Amino acid sequence: MASKLLSPFSLHKLELANRIAMAPLTRGRSGADRVPNDLMATYYCQRASAGLIISEATTISAQANGWVDSPGIYTQEMIAGWKKVVDAVHEAGGKIFVQLWHTGRASHSDFHNGDLPVAPSAVALQGDGIHTPLGKKKHQTPRALKTSELSAIVADYVTAATNAQSAGFDGVEIHSANGYLLDSFLQSKTNLRQDQYGGDVANRYRLLNEVVSAVTKVFPADCVAVRLSPNGAFNDMGSPDYRAQFTHVMTELNKFGLAYLHVMDGLAFGFHDLGAPLTLADVKQVYHGPVMGNCGYTLASATAAVESGAAEMISFGRPFISNPDLVHRFETDAQLAPEAPMEDWYTPQGARGYTDFTALNSPD
Template identity: 45%
Template sequence: MSDHKLFSPIKAGAIDLKNRIVMAPLTRNRARAEDDAPYEIHAEYYAQRASAGLIITEASQISPQGKGYAWTPGIYSDAQVAGWKKVTEAVHARGGKIVIQLWHVGRISHPVLQPGGADPVAPSAISANSKSFDGENFIDTTKPRALETGEIAGIVEDYRKAAANAREAGFDGVEIHAANGYLIDQFLKDGSNKRTDAYGGSVENRLRFLKEVVEAVTGELGADRVGIRLSPYSNANNITDSNPQETFVNAIDLLNRYGLAYLHLVEGQTGGPRDVPEGADLSDLYKRFDGVKMGNNGYDRDLAVNRVEGGDVDLVAFGRPYISNPDLVERLAQNASLNPWDQSTFYGGGREGYTDYPVLTETRAA
């Protein structure tokens, strides 16, 4: 193993990691169609990648209402908990650590994916003009219904129940998905939150839903088993904020109260350029956070090594390279070539493009 700091152990809250390489959450749309449960194929896929310091699962909806794409897994039913238990057991058997990403898509959905054909929900009735996936095609998202104030506590409770289910399924912790234009991000950013009640308007009010979710989840699991993902400058799913630096300085100051396991930041645009807007300061956000810092977006080996060595981040999350390289840690340690990914098999399907990528020893023997 390389002697770079990237490959050294670290403790994230209560979770001991054998290296600082993280498998980022990656939506793959392969849950069982009848109940959105993971099954044996997921156990094989994640176990193949257990040499990561930490695996963050694909985003998993906390309720039927939280769903925005066909065949994404949930963490709210007995069948889903049972399916995820197979995954955690397989990962732990290979010495890995794994957390589940808790997800509510908010307005990034369509009535065909909602219980009873209902409208998706959001802080405000503003369309995202984005895309969802109905199992056959990418379709336009629809105009959401603004949540009534009295409904919000029920969604917070769904997060708490999902955290309890994650513990039952054997996860080492959870990551709260508060990024990429989904529900929590929709509350945080003023382009999608036009509310006039206690959840809108001022930065403090727009942080209220995040605060309540964090308190519910940490109250269930303990803060040292809870991470959070933010995307301060990303316009993913057509979300905007008039002053993201102010919003997320305040968000991180709030999160510092809880002693979370880690902060996971999307640097720049989700899956796109790493640039940040004029007047923004990514390093300031990292410096404000008191705990373990995880960077994400467009990392290669050199960037990961340099940013960890320089103390900019403590952990690095790799996304697409983990799709096609189950042994990514070993490849990075040896500075070996990486398998190219096949984008046509990213979403939906079975084992092809999922569990059939070769490891380094197989590649060299071929």
């Protein structure tokens, strides 16, 4: 008998083939116009046996951009490009959410005709630099957003969600992880604001709350998800009060009845090491809806997490890059292909390191 992980699962009204999700993976194949293309449709279609695909992070506006050749969802061309991707996944029997993204301080003025990236506060990301369309640059001190500017950003999320509906996506995942705009509002390390969007855990949660409230008026709440990285160090994150902050956020998110809460509970993508990691058991103490775990999971640890009820679903990132048929390999206990080298993760080099990983049962 197939394990719970590999058996069909009803995620609210969505009938999923299994409890495995493909984690959002930025791959930088959209070109400078940020329009999804046929190669991307092939890539996602190859991975459609995942119970749910979460698309690569996709920007909600021009202001949200901060990664070379990543896709957007704020023009008619982008909607049409995504529609081809979504149709291909649906034809292959899969389901797909789009991950909605604003890069915030992890951007650079090269993406914005010289204007500084925006953030809750003027706190620069300490890191080894950022790839911009004009080459590798040092991170800059971002411009703190005015209170009066925040409603326009919420409106951009609404437009992006409306566009996602036009493209046929099954739902949206709001990216509030990894140090991008929404995460940087949540965290005391990057949010030093004096207005109602800063100061205590409730105020720092205010922007995410407004975004989720607004997006759940476009899609039904059970088609809207949120991603959090309470333990993450990526993009120079990690705040001393992470437990209090994320416990508050998860408690508050209960009120929406979301599709799922995507929590990067594992430490395989960088741990801030400021105390004990927030585990799925911690999450389950406060959050009552479906939980998707992520980071460094294997077939064994994912099976155990789902069997024990620690999570309803598990997402896999890196394993899906080199194993388009990850689900089939799990089902047959087959060996996984070696991890793709990092230089192939994002580089805009077309099919190489992207769609050229073969499935075990493929005639190629």
